[in-house]
Amino acid sequence: MPSIRWPGVDDVEEAARTVGPRIRELRESRSLTIRELACRCQISPTTLIRLEQGNPIAERPLQKLCDGLQTILPNLLVSTEGWDRPFRVDRASDSPWRIAFRREKAPSHLKDFDPISEEAERNRLGSVGFVTGFLRSLDCKLRRGKFEAAIVELHGNQEKPGYRHSGEEFIYCLQGRLKLTIAKETIILEPGDAVTFLPRFRHRYESDIASKPGVAPTRILMVWQEGEEDELSRLHDDECLI
Numbered sequence: 001m002p003s004i005r006w007p008g009v010d011d012v013e014e015a016a017r018t019v020g021p022r023i024r025e026l027r028e029s030r031s032l033t034i035r036e037l038a039c040r041c042q043i044s045p046t047t048l049i050r051l052e053q054g055n056p057i058a059e060r061p062l063q064k065l066c067d068g069l070q071t072i073l074p075n076l077l078v079s080t081e082g083w084d085r086p087f088r089v090d091r092a093s094d095s096p097w098r099i100a101f102r103r104e105k106a107p108s109h110l111k112d113f114d115p116i117s118e119e120a121e122r123n124r125l126g127s128v129g130f131v132t133g134f135l136r137s138l139d140c141k142l143r144r145g146k147f148e149a150a151i152v153e154l155h156g157n158q159e160k161p162g163y164r165h166s167g168e169e170f171i172y173c174l175q176g177r178l179k180l181t182i183a184k185e186t187i188i189l190e191p192g193d194a195v196t197f198l199p200r201f202r203h204r205y206e207s208d209i210a211s212k213p214g215v216a217p218t219r220i221l222m223v224w225q226e227g228e229e230d231e232l233s234r235l236h237d238d239e240c241l242i
Contacts, residue, residue: 126155
C-alpha cells in the first residue's frame with residue numbers, strides 16, 4: 001500500500017495529530033455534524049472520524065475538507081503557541097506563494113498547494129495555461145476567530161465553475177483587472193475597487209487580462225468571515241445553478 005503524502009509535509013502522522021483536532025474545532029464552530037460535513041465534502045463519515053482522531057487520511061479527501069471549511073492545510077499546521085495566542089502576525093517570508101487553481105492539462109508533477117516562490121516561474125506557468133491562480137495565505141487567523149485572509153494572483157480563466165461557502169467575503173483589487181462572477185452577475189474590478197458579497201452564492205475569480213509574458217497578473221486581497229451554514233451554502237455545486 002502506498003504511503004500517504006500531504007503537500008509540504010514531511011511527517012504526515014505527526015501532522016495528522018495536529019490537523020485532526022483542529023478540523024474538529026472548525027467543524028464544531030460551524031455547528032456541523034460529522035455526517036453533514038462529510039456529505040458536503042463528498043467523503044465518508046468514517047474518513048472524517050479517522051482524521052479528527054488524529055489519523056492520516058489521503059490527500060484528496062483532506063483537500064475536500066479544507067475546501068469545505070474555507071481553510072488551507074498550512075493554516076492548520078501552525079504551532080500550538082501560535083494557535084492559542086490572542087493575536088497572530090503573518091510574515092511575508094513565512095507565507096510562500098502556492099498553486100491554487102491548477103488546470104487538468106498541467107503536468108502531473110505540479111500539485112495543488114505546491115510552493116512556487118519565483119515570480120518568473122508563476123508567470124511562466126500562467127502564460128502556458130498550466131496554472132490560473134496562486135495564493136499566498138495570510139496566516140493570521142485567530143483560533144476561534146472568524147476572519148481569514150489571502151493574496152490571490154490570477155492568470156487568465158478558471159476551469160472550475162466556482163465556489164460556495166457560508167459567511168461574508170471582501171475583495172480588494174490590488175493590481176490588474178478582476179473579473180468576479182457572483183451567481184449570474186459579472187463585476188469588473190480595477191485597482192482600488194472593492195466589493196463585499198455573500199459567498200453562499202456561487203462565485204468565481206478570473207483575471208480580465210490575457211496571461212502572457214511581460215504582462216503583470218491580477219492580484220487581489222481576499223478576506224472572508226466564517227459563518228454558520230445555511231440551506232444554500234450546504235448544497236453541492238451540481239445541485240444549484242446560483
